[in-house]
Amino acid sequence: MTVSIYLVKGREKSLLRRHPWIFSRGIQRIEGEPILGETVEVFDHKGTWLARGAYSPQSQIRVRVWTFERNEIIDTAFFVRRLQQAQQLRDVLAKRDGLTGYRLIAAESDGLPGITIDRYQDYFVCQLLSAGAEHQRQALIDALVQCYPDCNVYERSDVAVRKKEGLKQQTGVLVGDMPPAFVVIEENGIKINVDIVGGHKTGFYLDQRDSREASVKYVNGKRVLNCFCYTGGFGLYALKGGASEVVNVDVSQHALDTAKENVKINQFPMENAQFLNADVFKLLRDYRERGELFDVVIMDPPKFAESKSQLVGACRGYKDINMLAMQILKPGGMLLTYSCSGLMDGGLFQKIIADAALDAKRDVQFIERFAQASDHPLDSAYPEGFYLKGFACYVK
Numbered sequence: 001m002t003v004s005i006y007l008v009k010g011r012e013k014s015l016l017r018r019h020p021w022i023f024s025r026g027i028q029r030i031e032g033e034p035i036l037g038e039t040v041e042v043f044d045h046k047g048t049w050l051a052r053g054a055y056s057p058q059s060q061i062r063v064r065v066w067t068f069e070r071n072e073i074i075d076t077a078f079f080v081r082r083l084q085q086a087q088q089l090r091d092v093l094a095k096r097d098g099l100t101g102y103r104l105i106a107a108e109s110d111g112l113p114g115i116t117i118d119r120y121q122d123y124f125v126c127q128l129l130s131a132g133a134e135h136q137r138q139a140l141i142d143a144l145v146q147c148y149p150d151c152n153v154y155e156r157s158d159v160a161v162r163k164k165e166g167l168k169q170q171t172g173v174l175v176g177d178m179p180p181a182f183v184v185i186e187e188n189g190i191k192i193n194v195d196i197v198g199g200h201k202t203g204f205y206l207d208q209r210d211s212r213e214a215s216v217k218y219v220n221g222k223r224v225l226n227c228f229c230y231t232g233g234f235g236l237y238a239l240k241g242g243a244s245e246v247v248n249v250d251v252s253q254h255a256l257d258t259a260k261e262n263v264k265i266n267q268f269p270m271e272n273a274q275f276l277n278a279d280v281f282k283l284l285r286d287y288r289e290r291g292e293l294f295d296v297v298i299m300d301p302p303k304f305a306e307s308k309s310q311l312v313g314a315c316r317g318y319k320d321i322n323m324l325a326m327q328i329l330k331p332g333g334m335l336l337t338y339s340c341s342g343l344m345d346g347g348l349f350q351k352i353i354a355d356a357a358l359d360a361k362r363d364v365q366f367i368e369r370f371a372q373a374s375d376h377p378l379d380s381a382y383p384e385g386f387y388l389k390g391f392a393c394y395v396k
Helices: 076-097 131-135 137-147 206-218 233-240 253-265 280-290 308-327 346-360
Strands: 004-007 021-023 027-031 039-043 049-055 061-067 101-106 115-120 123-128 152-157 170-175 183-187 190-194 223-227 245-250 273-277 294-299 329-339 364-371 389-395
Touching: 039 061, 049 131, 076 101, 076 137, 101 183, 101 206, 123 137, 131 137, 137 152, 137 170, 190 233, 190 253, 206 233, 206 329, 206 364, 206 389, 223 233, 223 308, 233 245, 233 253, 233 294, 245 253, 253 273, 280 308, 294 308, 308 329, 308 346, 329 364, 346 364, 346 389
Parallel strands: 004 039, 123 152, 223 245, 223 294, 245 273, 294 329
Antiparallel strands: 004 027, 021 061, 039 049, 049 061, 101 115, 115 123, 152 170, 183 190, 329 389, 364 389
């Protein structure tokens, strides 16, 4: 039996603008008894058909829209079409930037709410983060096999957000072989080891690729501090750009060991790289007390705000860490600083950096803006897809 969702009067406006979310408070009534993730028909209060989406009874986002086309059925062929459309864009980017690793599906921004797929060579790493994605699991897998017959598919749905959808976390092989300890990808001529099974997210932070490449022009002959380095992505580009010294800092020894291997496989001079297992906040204070200075500081911390309730604390954290970074920069130094918190908009982040400059007693000029890489597109109807922002700051 078809399940029908009828919206409160006026709540159809966002859908008419093709925004893919329907919140619980926007639903007037439900005809039928939908199960978790089931595909439902969405109507306005007058009974006019609007969309077809996935029902999630435990989430505030009660329906995530699959399609606004009434004749489009949600089946394997639907996922094949979405994958093919997404691959067309990535083919252009892969050729341009020499990529063998990229984001293939960026959830709502690629018309597949709750689904993230990162491609590392022939390994496709999936995160199914919504009830609808989970419900359509087999159709998605079948579509991947149809589009990429020789693919290996590994699941990394070990993300806390699944709990909000009434789902358990899970990982494992879905198709093909277990990933090796490392899959080596290339971007902009740089080789990078990716730990699909045990690494952060799906194994690597693909979204910072464009920022990594942009950082090259600031580092020639410079002493660079790479904070929250993970497996050393920014550090590799700094060495590529001719940095005289790169100090990579992270709290994970495994990540630092991988970062060291990444320097080796690119045949960059190991004597120009250091790898410190340390808490960044504490290390920056130690540097400040010792009067140790750098020409360039790269500040790419993890997400500080997972919810609106955490935003105030996140603002304090971003301000403190950027203030400390400014205090250990030489006059005329560069701070490359980022926030991956989606709740932190660009204007607020800029204000936080300005406040940090006041506290650091340094004059700062914003000279370049950064955003997520091109394989993380922003759909015009879904502004929430913009989450990564950054600045190149000239610190006087």
